Amino acid sequence: MASAPTSKYNSHSLENESIKRTSRDGVNRDLSEAVPRLPGETRITDKEVIYICPFNGPIKGRVYITNYRLYLRSLETDSALILDVPLGVISRIEKMGGATSRGENSYGLDITCKDMRNLRFALKQEGHSRRDMFEILTRYAFPLAHSLPNIGILNEEKFNVDGWMVYNPVEEYRRQGLPNHHWRITFINKCYELCDTYPALLVVPYRASDDDLRRVATFRSRNRIPVLSWIHPENKTVIVRCSQPLVGMSGKRNKDDEKYLDVIRETNRQISKLTIYDARPNVNAVANKATGGGYESDDAYHNTELFFLDIHNIHVMRESLKKVKDIVYPNVEESHWLSSLESTHWLEHIKLVLTGAIQVADKVSSGKSSVLVHCSDGWDRTAQLTSLAMLMLDSFYRSIEGFEILVQKEWISFGHKFASRIGHGDKNHADADRSPIFLQFIDCVWQMSKQFPTAFEFNERFLITILDHLYSCRFGTFLYNCESAREKQKVTERTVSLWSLINSNKDKYKNPFYTKEINRVLYPVASMRHLELWVNYYIRWNPRIKQQQPNPVEQRYVELLALRDEYIQRLEELQLASSAKLSDPSTSPSGPSQMMPHVHTHF
């Protein structure tokens, strides 16, 4: 009674609940079997360890290691603790304590995970059990260094839908009404010869020939030429993405590039200027000249307007997230929580990314101006900006499949370097190429879903599942850096898509409050007052933040979903009945097809 008032107030034994909840989806768990196993997953070893739980103290358990996961089951009768961690989540494995170290549980392993937690195991000093566990974990968590196949390749799971079929670029562009009189689809990059980090299929101005494209490519960093990402269904303004121009210290110019941007500008007759958003801070853009990059200057590009969006680079973001982890794991910095949070600058970065995307969306929608977005290489901040702007502009992307298509298109196909940014299967935890850019994007999406609770078909669990499998390597979706590498590795043949898991059990990921709206532009409020830390993700391992049991909430959501379906069905019946009365059988269903204007295609 007299103990500190801030101790646990979890009346429903939430801790066990919460830890159990981390078990992976779609896994058949036979109680008689010690470890859940996926098809294709093989068991490597098991050991008795002491798990040093940062919240409940040491717990004796047995750890099972397979080629996919680390699974721990408590051996203590009063604890039902289960840990289920895919090895892909592991970023670093360290030995703690030496032969001479004394003190209880001071000898063992400290495992740093990519998902905002650390795991510590104490082992017996005798019998090389630590060395064994260290070697096995290192081997299977970092297959890259041991020339082992990635777990995603070994996964033999079967789902009743094929997630690889979700994204078909031709269909997606056709949905947008492309090609049309101004824009054509080109296969110039079919063998990834023009640009090895771009997809095979690109949409470019009708008036630019393939030769033009090749000449423009020489002037853009890594040949990432300006190509269309999205076209406004009504005013026909476009979002175009690319990398920085290779201006360099001498201020080089390229007539073809200038002409090309002018051609893009001319596809839109409403505004005489093309707006260029450079995602970087002004100084960074200038500094990039030293390494051959730069930005579009006024005197070279006459009919353009250039704005800098002040978003910092991958290194700044990485350090910021590191600071977030410092204040939330294992213990939350309580005494000055808000100012500590502020000093991480994480929300400030979120704000800048969102603000940039809002500007892009607003320019296209209200400003009726076509927009060109780039940063340095055009695969990090550019992807964030184009995809978030598209999410704001096009309600199609706010559905589950639409969002999958958005990720597949703007991130995966356009070469966001997932393998490098996440470090899949790579032991080099300090690699400067790693950065939580995609996580930041998902965080922005979450912030939007908070502000518009009815606008998204998916729920928080959907976003967290995507993030979990961003690291787990169970699915091929996020493996490798670009389409050409994925093609070479035959990813679609040899791995399963994350979307197979999700789409085969969609109800779990649905937001019951979703109300489909066509053509509504969402402008979130990107003020610090309206952004919050995504506690359910960043602090989810801390049992104290758990609030009402997730089960009833989810159950209630499911009820609401069922209710909604019932109403929709009833509505359809009524519509059918009334249309039958009107003896007009062709009731046109409303849907994404509305977005498709009737234009003849060039195929």
Added chain:
Amino acid sequence: MDEIEFSSTGSGWGPRSEVLAVGWGNSCETVRWLLPRGLLNSCPAGVASCPASSCPFPSPRSPRLTLLESVLLLGPRPTTGGMEFSELIRTGRAQAKLLRGPEAPPLRGTLCVTGHHLLLSPGPQGTSDLWLLLLRSVDSIEKRVSGDSGTITLRCKDLRVLQLDIEGVEATLDIARSIEALSSLESVITSFPFFYRPKGLRLGDAWHFHPPERYYKRVARETNAWRLSEVNEDFSLCLSYPRAVIVPRAVDDDALARCARFRQGGRFPVLSYHHAPSGTVLLRSSQPLTGPQKRRCAEDEELLRAVLAGARPGAPGFILDTRSAQAAKQARVTGGGTEAKAAYPGWKRLHRPLERGRPLQESFVRLVEACGDLEQSMDGWLSQLEACHWLAHVKEALSTACLAARGVEREEACVLVHGAEGTDSTLLVTSLAQLILDPLSRTMTGFQELVEREWIQAGHPFQLRCAHSAFSHACPKHEAPTFLLFLDCVWQLGRQFPLSLEFGEGLLLALFEHAYASPFGTFLCSSEKERCLCEVRTRTHSLWSGLNQPKVRRKLRNPLYVPNPLAIWPSVEPQSLRLWQGLFLRWIRPPEPSQVAWEKVWQRLASKEKTEGCEPTSKPQL
């Protein structure tokens, strides 16, 4: 009373009631002037038939103004100590433009000050919307003149900021002075609730709904150890207690009288909540008057002994003092103090200091300032929010309530809560602890009963605490947002347990608004005694009857609600607590997304109810 009869006469006054009935709602500041067509052309019947029918506007120039003026007439009618409201009204009307923040379009029209309201009637070509503001809700007023026009900025108690651009310097100053004078009137019986007669409500409704007698019926079903005492029938024992209180059966009224003399303000320990599963209770009182001589009181000691004896055998007792040990000790100098260990065997004392009074008010003011400061740079916001300490107060209040609740539920102990006067932090802790423990208090009716019983009847001095909100320039005397802190804590509970409260944010916002300025009488006065003297119960309408009209009640419901029989233990970690944006940023943020969303959710659930009504479906058991 002329006024009552007058204002409730016939259908002629329907329109006015309609306006007011809609006007007090949460988000509805512009109301539609619902008026039968025929009435437009004649002076409303009510005016003609009123006893002092010196209608100053016998020949109306325009139908709209007739109405306005008749409303204007209604307000100033009552006299107070020989002074008419009309003496405070410097000018009848002026042309003005109203700016209501960045989102709403400006309104232009004729501005009128009446006894209780500020009205803006759009010009003849304008829309048919009439804008209306209860003058009582004005917290501070600022005037500026330049050239031949002026600007008045009104900062309201519900944290809204309004700007009026008025033609004419003289008119501006007059109107400003009128608003200033009328908004700060302290007399209770001339306040608007005494004149407010909404259509569809009857006087006296719902007033019988909540008193302690009703709660006692529930306690009596659960245990026999307690009785309802009417020892305070004439408020002679305790000025701030209601007529009836629930006390241990073993203690007679004479002993209570002696206990009362030993407790500050006569607030002897009374039952706040009986926790049936453990058979233990939550009590509240004020501090004992031990003083420097360490006085004792045998009856007080006996009372607490009887409490333990009435609970399950061997139940321990905890005295939860909402002051620090140091402060409690210091209180002895001024005659107060705390229970001596030796005098109360079986009771253990705990100190959990809670901020109240001025520091709390200052925290509130700073927070509102920070929220309204739109210029401030973006990197400062979180540390600024932290520096306000508001969330720290929320955390402290919730964790102290958790402690009290845990004492009752986990330790199966009797818990007595008190601070000094026992009318602020004490009520905060006992009411929150009940919400945590008692599923019934989380229902719509149960929560209203809780507020009535644990705040209004328990003698929280609303009249003093809510005299001003966060904008007043006047130096705070008795103001403190204790009740707002309570509402904020409830909001945090609702956020953490989205299914467990039957009511939504709307009810909490309504209670905040009405506690500070209301057309209803519920939050008037500081105690039951005062309310009796002012005849609040017979002469004003109850907020509860206003809120429980089916149309209103539905909107206040939480559509996700599923009864939860368990205790709800909130997380009080700082990262689990949020700024209550719906209140503090209500007029700053664009209302669109979440409000619209809830409207949709509400509609969806409403349609569910309808079908359930006609074809009963099995409700899922959780």
